[in-house]
Amino acid sequence: MSGELFGPALTTPAMDAAVSDEAWLRALLRFESELAAAEAGEGVIPADAAEAIAAACGSAELDARTLGAHAIASATPVVPFLSALRRKLPDESHRHLHFGATSQDALDTAAMLIASAAIGQLDGDLRRLAAACAELAERHAATGMSGRTLMRRARPTTFGLKAAGWLVAVEEARTALDRFRQTRLSVQLGGAAGSLDVLGVAGVRVAQHLAERLGLTEPVVPWHANRTRVAELAGHLAVAGGAAAKIALDVILLSQDEVGEVEVSAPGASSSMPEKRNAARAVEARAAHSRLLGVVPPLLASMASENERAAGAWQAEWSAISDAFRFTAGAVAGALDTIRDLHVDVARMRQNAEDGEPPAAAGELIRRALRRYGPRP
């Protein structure tokens, strides 16, 4: 994998950890352990089997490389994962592990747990980005500058209003993700064909308990072949990454030598021109956004899943979801590093805005943005 050479610039270490192989395996273990507990609670499997499973899940040391290699034969890592887990279990509990479940139950639930943690991660990054925007909006409420449309000078604006626009976009993205996290991350439990054929009606109650235990919502029916959650997630991440890429683009445009209105405080060096001040983090935010836009289509396309489980589209989701989070985090972090400690050349802004007077309404608009999305007292 070229992940270690090119990857770090396109994500954050925290997000990389949140969607790592280890995080997925922990989520799979949590699914199996809590499923067993929920099933024991409903009398579907014996209580001591659930305990044995919890113990096995708690102590399992799984090797992603080995499981990944063995996953090829079945097109799902859950098959070798369960084999490895069974080796930790007394024989009599083998049949109680993953009872009535199918590999998509485990993987979809794991994906939701991963998404929950990763959105939480993003939420922090987006809050920090919003705070940095809000701070710029407040500080530069009266800093007049040239508004530019179609890349030409139009009428004046203020740098604070520009930052307020960034703030609103970031907060719109963040609150949509937050709402998605609270309402749409659902447990998956349907069994082999999504019909709870083994668990029967008890399966509905098991799913309910499982959802409670995992902090996920309960879906109306199993959603093996209804990928709205996945497509919605892709859309929300595209918006969040886009809000960040917009900030990065604006800073790059303003820091052009001839414009010179802002300067990044920690410029990136160049291999041939060590003194050149590149907005490296903004460039990386845009690169991450570009990659992000390529991860969205497969996640939207998986809506068209065949029958009760897709033959290809679903299997593409796992790594695509991870990549979508990685690249979104990369775009957001790049934008944050870019505007944190941004050096703003107020004099140059005024000079570029020849006819100068900052617009009278800018202050009011900024206050609206800050009232809605600014720092909480």
Place this chain on the structure above:
Amino acid sequence: MSGELFGPALTTPAMDAAVSDEAWLRALLRFESELAAAEAGEGVIPADAAEAIAAACGSAELDARTLGAHAIASATPVVPFLSALRRKLPDESHRHLHFGATSQDALDTAAMLIASAAIGQLDGDLRRLAAACAELAERHAATGMSGRTLMRRARPTTFGLKAAGWLVAVEEARTALDRFRQTRLSVQLGGAAGSLDVLGVAGVRVAQHLAERLGLTEPVVPWHANRTRVAELAGHLAVAGGAAAKIALDVILLSQDEVGEVEVSAPGASSSMPEKRNAARAVEARAAHSRLLGVVPPLLASMASENERAAGAWQAEWSAISDAFRFTAGAVAGALDTIRDLHVDVARMRQNAEDGEPPAAAGELIRRALRRYGPRP
């Protein structure tokens, strides 16, 4: 344009009308007329100017072809649109038309009005599709059939549960679109650089009145360069079209000759084999979905807009938004025509599901889906 030869199969006449040139022009006229009224209400322009403008907008006969040809020089149809409109106005009102506004104010607000009507259109189609799914779910609650995963027979399910899954996806898409319509369709009013530099603080009140008059929400700040609304819309349409494409795909798979579990009632003829029963409408739903997925990326990409107005990405939105609605409607209508009066071969379903017993939980799951999303009493 090849629109009339290939277009009708990929959309509906009603949606085609809702996003037509004429609809866009009506929306632009409505923007200018209501803007003048709102401005007169705030004393920004004289009341009689507003009346003259309303009269001109009411009687204007604009020719899309001419305007489109003249739009090339300015990269916006609003420039020739205003010229044409001014020719209908007394000289003294010329300067009150579009006062303090910019072409993006007109076009973005028009896009929101178009979206409002088009989502309304889709809402009806999606409700009909949901009702057809609900009816199948109810009628076939106990119709056992083979669940199929990775395109192979897995454990049994019921046709009703399959239809319930369709229903849930369609309703999730519909309700998300409805929520978007109610909360995110905002008026645009920012002036040349999004800073209300001409209207000043009165512009904030004008925007508020304009929003009320047009039935749109009021944004926190002008959103010329914050395209979250557009990207969100693209995401919601992709989900709605995907829910329809999933139904179409399932019917195509079930109507394969060797499977033979459903048959479309109005089969499409073939040029070489008139007797062949093609699921033409399902095929068209999938084709529309394929085109839809191609319209989404430009709409997501426009998040990264330059400065106060994008130099390219925004100008790509107008036709892309129209196409996104067209193809979504096409997918939904294709799916609806497909399952309306679907002939279900219950005996064949049972025969294909060798071990037969429909799963005990299916009925309960279907009831959950119908309670949540079924026909309102």
Place this chain on the structure above:
Amino acid sequence: MSGELFGPALTTPAMDAAVSDEAWLRALLRFESELAAAEAGEGVIPADAAEAIAAACGSAELDARTLGAHAIASATPVVPFLSALRRKLPDESHRHLHFGATSQDALDTAAMLIASAAIGQLDGDLRRLAAACAELAERHAATGMSGRTLMRRARPTTFGLKAAGWLVAVEEARTALDRFRQTRLSVQLGGAAGSLDVLGVAGVRVAQHLAERLGLTEPVVPWHANRTRVAELAGHLAVAGGAAAKIALDVILLSQDEVGEVEVSAPGASSSMPEKRNAARAVEARAAHSRLLGVVPPLLASMASENERAAGAWQAEWSAISDAFRFTAGAVAGALDTIRDLHVDVARMRQNAEDGEPPAAAGELIRRALRRYGPRP
């Protein structure tokens, strides 16, 4: 259709005609007429039937709107097209029309004929664009300017070398399209399942004659479900449109007020600021490129066609191919209009390139580009 209001800025009238409904219908008529002639030549149908068919095709007045509406039932316009054509034929020739062919034979061959003409159209536009680049490269071979990387000033270059880079990209795109046109535009003739089941081995010879008559190549085997040609075409168009978008982007960047190194000669007006000089045609080139990038994915995705004819992906191709040509032409024409009569501020370029000396190798590099791709003597 919003085609007339927003469409013209994203294409050219000539290309719009080349991919119009009428052009498609002419191509379909040509297929049927020449197929009959080729079949008569092989004794597959009577000579007088071929003559009657040629006469009917020559005099047919088909209405795209009617055919498009009737195409919905069969998911192919060829079914109503043939019905309309048969009404012009004596009864005894009915069965000789479209003999042994299937609707995909007609549509795929028509697509290749459309592509041939449309690539020819593009070839002219690209040659003009290349010539304009070459002229700039030659004229400004010694015009020093700042090279800019990551949007910051790097070492000096010349404007001629920049234009030479544009030239090379445009010509690489053009020659690839030309080679594609000469080698990959193949006739389609396979019959209902691509196996020439009706025509038998004579069908191979008919296909050969048909290819000669239509100026297309002969494929190794029918390619109903092998969409390499379509995917390759999409790739080539993306490259051509991308080469144009790169020029448009560079001009927009150089014409920013603060950079001021070039100015477009026919600036686009603004609705709020009539004096503002927007690079309207460059903006439109970028918008067309954005839409183009959205048409490519469905055309690449159709490689994965089901069995002997796709159930959705193929039906999405027809309008997508037309749109791909439209948007490519729009990008190319926008770039051409942008650099034709571009005003270059040589003094400003030198001033912006503080350390001035144009690089010694620039002249040699430009000569290499002109020797390879410059004006033919």
Place this chain on the structure above:
Amino acid sequence: MSGELFGPALTTPAMDAAVSDEAWLRALLRFESELAAAEAGEGVIPADAAEAIAAACGSAELDARTLGAHAIASATPVVPFLSALRRKLPDESHRHLHFGATSQDALDTAAMLIASAAIGQLDGDLRRLAAACAELAERHAATGMSGRTLMRRARPTTFGLKAAGWLVAVEEARTALDRFRQTRLSVQLGGAAGSLDVLGVAGVRVAQHLAERLGLTEPVVPWHANRTRVAELAGHLAVAGGAAAKIALDVILLSQDEVGEVEVSAPGASSSMPEKRNAARAVEARAAHSRLLGVVPPLLASMASENERAAGAWQAEWSAISDAFRFTAGAVAGALDTIRDLHVDVARMRQNAEDGEPPAAAGELIRRALRRYGPRP
């Protein structure tokens, strides 16, 4: 990285190695070493400096993780890469390393070297896939089966003709990639702004020698901001992956229980139904294809690069190129594993093709395909 858990099913170990961090670092080392040699040959740097550089490159042990982490600050791994390399060099050679080059020279040339090896890798896989198709085409030349269009039975074909169609697509993809490899993989050497400002006209000769030493072609001019090669590569990979996905899809369709015409010899197990025979490798081929289609757009979009070096699009290419190769290899390998030792149920094919007679022309068409693309004697 979730690469080890989900990655292996979507690529091959050999391709993963060919595009690994280590492969990129080797390519970068080769660039620097051969650049020094070419420069010494032209008298641009002293011969002993070139020897010292070759020695340092030969013995360098670089850690991708460390370099990747340090790459963030400059948005290019070449900066820390050169720092690490300089630590291996005597002080007096420091300034001769990377002399007159820029980081894009190193990375673009490395990308071409990576592409050369990776296409070579793919070529072998595609040849094996073609050979497997050819073998099926020959063996089943007379095996009648139902041709299916729009997923319904149409007229008869033969399984050999279907396999011949696969063969042609695979070979069209392979030969296009091969031609691309031979003609379009060019060295990059332009210096900081692509104008050879440090090397001067000697740089043209250095580039020529460097190209010879590396087995790459010589470009007309430096191509830092002309990304035709990258976009073309993306297009070719999409076609190759698509040809593989088509085979996978067809096998999945034919191996449906109700169709039962083929069976994969090594079925994938299921976590809930160990006896179920999933076409796991075909499913993985489709998943890899889905991810591949998402990598193409960023690579096409980078055509629109800013000025002399892109601020985002280029930086997205490195990992995207690697991923594009990975997923293409995954699709091809999945298809190959799927049809290698495919069990064909000839009787079932005949039975499903009710009216049975295999078409007379099928044999001739298959011979055409085998003459053109079949096994070389």
